[in-house]
Amino acid sequence: MKKKYIEFLKKNGFLLFLFICVCVVAAGTIYIATKDFRAVDKPKLDDLIILDDSLEKPGDIAEVNPDEVKNEDSGEDNENKVVEATTDETNNDLSKEDPAEDVTDNPEDVVPADNLDDLEFVDDEDEDDEEDVEIVTEKSTQGILPIEGEILTDFTTDTLIYSKTLEEWRSHRGIDIKASEGTKVKAPLDGTIKEVYEDELWGIVIIIDHGGGLETKLANLGTKEMVKPGVKVSKGDYISTIGKSADIEMALEPHLHYEVIKNGKMIDPRSISR
Numbered sequence: 001m002k003k004k005y006i007e008f009l010k011k012n013g014f015l016l017f018l019f020i021c022v023c024v025v026a027a028g029t030i031y032i033a034t035k036d037f038r039a040v041d042k043p044k045l046d047d048l049i050i051l052d053d054s055l056e057k058p059g060d061i062a063e064v065n066p067d068e069v070k071n072e073d074s075g076e077d078n079e080n081k082v083v084e085a086t087t088d089e090t091n092n093d094l095s096k097e098d099p100a101e102d103v104t105d106n107p108e109d110v111v112p113a114d115n116l117d118d119l120e121f122v123d124d125e126d127e128d129d130e131e132d133v134e135i136v137t138e139k140s141t142q143g144i145l146p147i148e149g150e151i152l153t154d155f156t157t158d159t160l161i162y163s164k165t166l167e168e169w170r171s172h173r174g175i176d177i178k179a180s181e182g183t184k185v186k187a188p189l190d191g192t193i194k195e196v197y198e199d200e201l202w203g204i205v206i207i208i209d210h211g212g213g214l215e216t217k218l219a220n221l222g223t224k225e226m227v228k229p230g231v232k233v234s235k236g237d238y239i240s241t242i243g244k245s246a247d248i249e250m251a252l253e254p255h256l257h258y259e260v261i262k263n264g265k266m267i268d269p270r271s272i273s274r
Contacts, residue, residue, distance in 0.1 A: 143216075154172065155269065
């Protein structure tokens, strides 16, 4: 029998030892884990306060132990602390469990359920339609002729016109309007005076910027003293007079040479005039 025990220990001794160690560790862990609970649950006799019934009877005088008063005060403080901590934990739990209560900080923003019928709902499609509507006010480009008179020379692009002054056939990128020398010349559109200068071929020239890439050029004028660069003019304002300063058209009768430039391209002046 003894040999069987020895053989059993040789074969299973390590496993038996390991099992004993596991039991010891488990027992120690359970002891340590339950130690704190035993310490908390163990009543502390020192913290108990025994009140004498005689103190509740009016008229009786009892001696008060200062140490007991301190213990009583500390007990009340501990109870207050426990209550405050419990209240804070309860509030935190409630705020986590019911997040819908904190929907708005302003109680006036909350609409009672009884007043839901009074609410006015806006259709998203109507808002999109309103956003797509754009009011565009386009500045009028309908101007007037700077002077009224007979057209001596028309605007041409693909045909040639004979020049009496140069005695040759050439294109004419403006119109020549007949008028007596000294006749006042009007601004064809609202705009700003861009240039006032005297050219060797076209004489006294005024260029007006009307915005939007539109400019007008008036040449063969009699004076450049009525307006200055940078001056704003309105349609119909007088800006100069008819002269005879353009040497390139000196063989013609007194007239106004009138050009219109749209985005750098010459166009027929009558296309913007009524």
